[in-house]
Amino acid sequence: MADRVAWLAGWVLLALVMVPVALMVTALWQQSADVLSVGFLLEDPGRAGRSGGIAALLISTGWILALCLLVAVPVGLGCALYLSESLPADSRRAQWLGGVLDMLAAVPSIVYGLFGYQFFAITLGLGFSILSGALALSLMVLPLMIRSAEQAMRAVPMGYRQARDALALSRWGWVRRILLPCAAPGIAVGIILSAGRALAETAVLLFTAGYVLRRPDSLFDSGRTLSVHIYDLAMNVPGGMPRAAATAVVLVALLVLLNLLVRRVLRQPMTEALV
Amino acid sequence: MITTSSLPLSDRLLGLALRLCGLLAALVLGGIVVVLLVRALPFLINEGAGIWQSTWQPGQGEYGMAPMIAGSLFVSVLALVLAAPVAVLLAAWLRYFAPRLRRPVLAGVELMAGIPSVVYGLWGMLVLVPWINQWVPPGASWLAGSLVLALMIVPLALLVTDAALGQLPLRYQRAGEALALSRVGMLRRVLLPRAAPGIVGGVVLQFGRALGETMAVLMVCGNVVQWPDSVFAPVRTLTANIALEMAYATGDHRVALFVSGLLLIAVTGLLLMASWRLRGVSHG
């Protein structure tokens, strides 16, 4: 009897969770219907964002994302290599470092915005620029990147390491030819997850990359990402709602694509990686 | 490990580079705290006690953050109270009552987890707040913030619970079935209690995430600096405050915002350590 009730209750819970989100996405879709088109993706915004499309924003977002990953991935891989190769999994130092990483991952994103503003924009004099934004973002995704890569590297079978020792391979050779290729799927997942987190972030960029609507010419230019654009159009520009909704649809679609990519690479639902 | 005295250059460089990278993570965290702390120290020494007051009027030199600290905590706690049972029960249901639904629903939930907070905030502002307003004005409130946050927390809490349940040895379930326990009974008495540390630890982590959320609460909480007298009262969180005022704050005002940032780091750090304890993870 209790099982019966539980069975029904579960459906209620499911609806409770899925329905609002479904409604939200549908509302977005409807609001943006007049505006969404291929042209929307290819045109630059005009009239402060009230007309035109989001081409310049896609470019800005792309630059920020690329630069962010360009910094975060090598450093992240390096850290992960250190953790997995130089430190046994249960040593004090490994655990301590792991703790620090988890702390970093838990820091609220706006603090990265504050820090980025104070350090990158003001102290380093980078001002409101793609560079500031990308650097602040890379700090934010670094822990995630390190953890994913580390997990992937530690998962390489012990047998491989023993074979390496038996064959007296150089460290660098081992890393280059065996470890990285083996861990590549997990590392790729880490990269994609980091990209997803960076894409969805707004608060950090408000204080570092700024608001400018134009196509950026250089890394020192300010640039707006999709998420900041959504915020600005909805909150600041009269008549900006339809395009805000359309941009939101594009952003969600992008994130869905990234997510699908991860599943393809992993072929299973990721649970640990998201935590 | 190979212990020859003539490691190739590439290996030595690699070792050095790796050690540097390893330090980098610690440096970054330390760096953030140091930069913020350095700016904040003079202020803290002079007016530190003032942040526990209840009046936030930077124009008049009042930096009482207590209502905003309360705002942050209250909104997050309620969000957790709403989200955690739903997530845990739903995860258990998916595993033991509707296993065929599990894969597709988890996929959908992963997608939900990826929706940016701006979008949730927008929905909250345009749909949820007016809806609450019809019952109890003004609508933009503690409750609105908690509901939106709960919606954002549920996906991840659900995935964490699913993972924790998945790690339980199968023999528990088999034993329960052999004893002809009802599934509810099995869950209540055996499975959930066993998985509890992992679940609670993961859920506490989501609390930290909720605490750090900015955009969504900025749009739906009302942003009034006050101690709420009901769930329908507007509140302002520390994060929303930073977002609202950072752009133009100067001098002491800006430093006060740094202090609130440090507070956030401190609280999330504490929560994290609590989560480790619960999950039985040892982090030295």
Next chain:
Amino acid sequence: MQFVLRWLGGAVIVLFLVGCGESGSTLTVTGSSTIAPLMTELAERYEAETGVQVDVQSGGSGRGIGDVRQGLADLGMVSRALKAGEQDLDGHLIGRDGIAIIVHRDNPVLALNDDQIRAIYTGKIQRWDAGSTEGRPITVVHKAQGRSTQELFLAHFQLENSQVRPDRVIGENQQGIKAVAGDPFAIGYVSIGTAIYEADNGTAIRLLPLEGKPASLAVLAQGDYPLVRELNLVTHGEMSQTVVDFLAFVTRTDMADVYHDYYFLPAAE
């Protein structure tokens, strides 16, 4: 692997070279979120004509003033007149706007006098008292600090920020508009230009007359509306030629249509 690394290194160098591009002729304009959309469009036109890039960032009038003083921006957008303590800055008038009191379109209230508004905002009157909204609590929508809209509002009604009892604090004009449009019992104040734009486009708000004067552009142009405000671009110290050119551009008569698009009055009118 070597190949990948070399390629990566090359890409980084190229990126940096490209990155260290033209930081020569760029103007940075920061400040009032009311002026920002207007300025963004003017900047678009300026760039089309002269090729000089103009970066517009929002953040509030307070930010505009701070940035110009610190040299972080060339021009500050300030949606009010300069105060006594700001005489180290030069203000250049580019347009006029006002502040309108708005309520929901379905609210039967037709007008409120200054005392009533003051009482509502200080919490002395808490409920509507007429028509369909009778007895319902008023949702007081107030702007956050650092916004000149808020400062002007407080100055006009001779209030201190600490006296206001808001139910909702908003940052930008649009947030205020959406707050009032979504709440039949709300009252708020926003830039007149923004409000008229939205009301004309069907958003569920209505502008209330102030001191008996209707909130319309015509009244504003005649100088009869009580809560007017200047839209200023401020500079600090000596102005570069680019700044001078830009100022001349935004006040050119053929730019008036951009102002009208946002329901502001260009300085000339």
